[in-house]
Amino acid sequence: MPLPAAKPPDGPTLFKQQCATCHTTNTTDPVRQGPSLYRVLGRHAGRADGFKYSAGFANADFVWDEARLDAWLTNPQAMIPGAVMAYRQAKPETRAMIIAYLKELN
Incomplete structure (x- = not known):
């Protein structure tokens, strides 16, 4: 009997696997390593209540949109020198699913 085809991960699953260690998706959980x-x-980048940002965010003068989140997830330190985030995602399709999930939270 063949095994069923693996279901590709969706945005919420990818977020849980790759982002939820450091970030929450609500305002009731305690702040983690990230906002x-x-x-x-x-x-506005670098402005979330209750979170102390790294020094790199002091000069971040923009609002998060899909393109900026995509650039951020690709290489955080290239986008905001001095930012403290070790995660990078090279796969555009994975970034797109995570960003689509974050968009649902707005």
Whole structure:
């Protein structure tokens, strides 16, 4: 009997596997190593209540949108020198699914 085909991961699953160690998606959980990503699209970079950002964010003068999140997930330190985030995602399709999930939270 053949095994069923593996279901490709969706945005919430990818977020849980790759992002949830450091980030929450609500405002009720305690702050983790990174800020809550609830309603991150449209938020000014480096400004989330209750989170102390790294020095690199002091000069971040933009609002998070899909293109900026994509660049950030590709290479955080290239986008904001001095930022403290070790995660990088080379696969555009994985970034797109995570960003689509974050968009749902707005």
